[in-house]
Amino acid sequence: MNDPVWTYLADRDLTLGPVPHDHPESTEGFTHWSFARDADGVAWAVIDQQGTGTNTLSQAVLEEFSRILDLVEQRAPKALVIRSAKRDGFLAGADIAEFRGVTDESAIRARIAAAHEVVDRLAALTIPTIAVMHGYAMGGGLELALACTQRIAVEGTRFGFPEVQIGLHPGLGGTARFTHLCDPIEAMSAMLTGKSIHDRQARRMGLVDAVVPERHVAAAIAAAVGGDLEQARQGLVERLKDSAPARRIAARQMRAQAEGRAPSAHYPAPYALIDLWEEHGGDLNAMKQAEIGSFAKLMLTDTAQNLIRVFFLRQKLKELAGKTSGIAQVHVIGAGAMGGDIAAWCAWKGLRTSLSDVKPEPIGKAIGRAAALYEKIAHGDRLKIRDALDRLIPDPEGHGVTSADLVIEAAPEKADLKRKLYADAAPRMKDGAILATNTSSIPLAELREGLQRPERLVGIHFFNPVSRLDLVEVVTHDGTDADVAAQARAFVGRIGKLPAPAKSAPGFIVNRVLTPYLVEALTLMDEGLAPEVIDKAATDFGMPVGPLELADQVGLDIGLAVAEMLKRELDWPMPDAPPWLKEKVEAGDLGKKTGKGIYVWRDGKAVKGHGARHGSAAAPEADLADRLILPMLNTAVAVLREGVNDDADVIDAAMIFGTGFAPFRGGPLHYAKERGVSDVVAALTELAAKHGPRFEPNAGWDALT
Numbered sequence: 001m002n003d004p005v006w007t008y009l010a011d012r013d014l015t016l017g018p019v020p021h022d023h024p025e026s027t028e029g030f031t032h033w034s035f036a037r038d039a040d041g042v043a044w045a046v047i048d049q050q051g052t053g054t055n056t057l058s059q060a061v062l063e064e065f066s067r068i069l070d071l072v073e074q075r076a077p078k079a080l081v082i083r084s085a086k087r088d089g090f091l092a093g094a095d096i097a098e099f100r101g102v103t104d105e106s107a108i109r110a111r112i113a114a115a116h117e118v119v120d121r122l123a124a125l126t127i128p129t130i131a132v133m134h135g136y137a138m139g140g141g142l143e144l145a146l147a148c149t150q151r152i153a154v155e156g157t158r159f160g161f162p163e164v165q166i167g168l169h170p171g172l173g174g175t176a177r178f179t180h181l182c183d184p185i186e187a188m189s190a191m192l193t194g195k196s197i198h199d200r201q202a203r204r205m206g207l208v209d210a211v212v213p214e215r216h217v218a219a220a221i222a223a224a225v226g227g228d229l230e231q232a233r234q235g236l237v238e239r240l241k242d243s244a245p246a247r248r249i250a251a252r253q254m255r256a257q258a259e260g261r262a263p264s265a266h267y268p269a270p271y272a273l274i275d276l277w278e279e280h281g282g283d284l285n286a287m288k289q290a291e292i293g294s295f296a297k298l299m300l301t302d303t304a305q306n307l308i309r310v311f312f313l314r315q316k317l318k319e320l321a322g323k324t325s326g327i328a329q330v331h332v333i334g335a336g337a338m339g340g341d342i343a344a345w346c347a348w349k350g351l352r353t354s355l356s357d358v359k360p361e362p363i364g365k366a367i368g369r370a371a372a373l374y375e376k377i378a379h380g381d382r383l384k385i386r387d388a389l390d391r392l393i394p395d396p397e398g399h400g401v402t403s404a405d406l407v408i409e410a411a412p413e414k415a416d417l418k419r420k421l422y423a424d425a426a427p428r429m430k431d432g433a434i435l436a437t438n439t440s441s442i443p444l445a446e447l448r449e450g451l452q453r454p455e456r457l458v459g460i461h462f463f464n465p466v467s468r469l470d471l472v473e474v475v476t477h478d479g480t481d482a483d484v485a486a487q488a489r490a491f492v493g494r495i496g497k498l499p500a501p502a503k504s505a506p507g508f509i510v511n512r513v514l515t516p517y518l519v520e521a522l523t524l525m526d527e528g529l530a531p532e533v534i535d536k537a538a539t540d541f542g543m544p545v546g547p548l549e550l551a552d553q554v555g556l557d558i559g560l561a562v563a564e565m566l567k568r569e570l571d572w573p574m575p576d577a578p579p580w581l582k583e584k585v586e587a588g589d590l591g592k593k594t595g596k597g598i599y600v601w602r603d604g605k606a607v608k609g610h611g612a613r614h615g616s617a618a619a620p621e622a623d624l625a626d627r628l629i630l631p632m633l634n635t636a637v638a639v640l641r642e643g644v645n646d647d648a649d650v651i652d653a654a655m656i657f658g659t660g661f662a663p664f665r666g667g668p669l670h671y672a673k674e675r676g677v678s679d680v681v682a683a684l685t686e687l688a689a690k691h692g693p694r695f696e697p698n699a700g701w702d703a704l705t
Helices: 004-011 059-075 105-124 139-146 162-166 174-181 184-193 199-205 214-225 236-241 244-261 269-280 284-299 302-320 337-348 360-377 382-391 415-428 482-494 510-526 531-541 547-554 556-570 579-587 624-642 648-659 668-675 677-691 699-703
Strands: 033-037 042-047 079-084 129-133 136-138 150-154 158-160 210-212 329-333 352-356 392-394 406-409 434-437 457-462 471-476 498-503 600-602 605-607
Touching: 033 059, 042 059, 059 105, 079 214, 105 139, 105 284, 129 136, 129 139, 129 214, 136 139, 139 158, 139 174, 150 199, 150 214, 158 199, 162 184, 162 269, 162 302, 174 184, 174 269, 174 284, 184 236, 184 244, 184 269, 199 210, 210 214, 236 244, 244 269, 269 284, 302 498, 302 648, 302 668, 329 337, 337 352, 337 360, 337 382, 337 392, 337 457, 352 360, 360 382, 360 392, 382 392, 406 415, 415 434, 434 482, 457 482, 471 482, 471 648, 482 498, 498 648, 510 531, 510 547, 510 556, 510 624, 510 648, 531 547, 531 624, 547 556, 556 579, 624 648, 624 668, 624 677, 624 699, 648 668, 668 677, 677 699
Parallel strands: 042 079, 079 129, 129 150, 136 158, 150 210, 329 352, 329 406, 352 392, 406 434, 434 457, 471 498
Antiparallel strands: 033 042, 457 471, 600 605
16 A cells, blocks of 8 residues: 555554444445544544545535544544555535435425434534544535635645535535635635646645645644644635625625626525625624525526536546556647647646747747746746746757657648648658647548558547647547547547547537537628627526627637538538638738737637627527527537447537537537437528528437437
8 A cells, every 4th residue: 555645544543443342333334434443542544435536525424524524523532644555535415426416405405404403413513623634625525624614735736616616515514614714715716617736835824734745744734633733714904804794795796706706596596695705794693594495496507407417527538538548648739829838738748749830939939838837827936937948849850759649639620731741741650650630630541541551540629729728529430440539539548638528520519519609600690680688688598608609719710711612522501601711811801810800809808899790780580599599509509310339318518619609508419309309400490491401400309208
């Protein structure tokens, strides 16, 4: 056993101690916990949930912990230490699967109330209780730690309350304990955004009392047991922020800020949390009690159930990645915006990565962007930044091709250019290496022409920005070796992304489904609607960004090329691209990357109110959102019917994680089923009668259930 937790436990000479023969509960009866007492009289509760690599606060885990508390109360140890035996982390929160599809609010209330009783028992113990956390402590796991008298974090531990991301707020007393322990404004901000809190930030906030390397954990525990580890407490200023007048003022500001990020019409959880704190923030017990009812109501909302669905879609894609990739070294050909960022991300994730281009200047710019990215995501860890930059190797001559396990081509979308690059790289690649293309739309059957080993060609299609979008399409042609495809999926998982398998077809999944949405927006603009009006119809539906702003972000040149290719390859009845769009592309007004496209871009943001208008002025139609959204649904059905991917869940996941398709709606195909297939087909038929055959319902609707 090399795990530092268990090495330390072994060194402490843990023994169970005497257990009365007539007592029905003992360590031997536990499945997910072990309980023991060391020679100094300190009790240890160590969680190692069986059947999973991650500890969660499932009902079974909580019930066993209640029995642990029984033993603590009976034996009165000097202190209680709670740790995890999992190498990766402490506790990841509730078992989300147990809440999927629930319909009975009273049953949810009863269950959450029972869980509160367990956590409150921990908080009520009169001995020092110490949570020692490593890796991560999230959601319910962090709520359990908050009920302890002190919290010790091993360096590198991440904390957070991500419940808002599944349409909820903390439900095990965390809303009350967090806002009473730390600056309540900071605590509310953390819960409202769901963002992770790194170790040093947690220490500054007072969320933890110490951050130490693993080798110093024993000393920190001894200090806590002996009363020598100072406890974080709210100061006078923080307590004043929790007063009723201060809460009212802050709550108004919080609602205004939340509305911009998560509209209340679609995401009720942030507003429920703000209401909870505004009304009860000054009273710990009242807030805990009110939290139960608020949580139960949120659990029954469509938003929560659909976001829980999204959580499981993420898990499904993670499982498709498999276990190990066998890829340790990567070479990227093309140091443009995509290629440079792909290389930077691979290096950040621990892979030795070389980067080549026909000119040295793009490589230098890519290294500069990588350094800026690392500064942003390393949270001040200079060693991490240094090591990542050491792994990112400028390689103007392309020598890395000969030693790489994976060569990724990220050249412009021109088939002839890509094949020319393959003709140079493929003969120099080592045996067993994989050749991958980052093409966004070109069929692999076209790119494999002339390759000696076409079976080792696979598509690994990233989305922009690489560091923020989790989805990567793993595209295979009819001759791709199955092991190559599996290694490609595993590589995607290895760098922390989500693989979506797709058969090679024009546009694959995401661009195929997304393009009709973008083209319809351009058509509406050509009819005279202002771009802001069109984009607002999409964001009102729940899209994170409007189609025209998205087109600018992707690049008008790329969007135009994909649209023309799809129309040509699929003989789609789509309108031709407007002449003004081609003029913009020819003039170099490509969107965000050039500072001007449909919108003017300043400081990385689209300037609204100055977008170009084309055609005569027009008033928005009542069915404007349907004109934008239903073509996506119709195309998603086509992708499913044609077997580009034959799993509706994967298609939904690809659109959510690749484009941000309104997560609270659960994906385009799921939304269609919830809205009603017959209703969607009727709306498409009506649109086809008004606007043309591009809206004709696909034959695949008959099979969607």
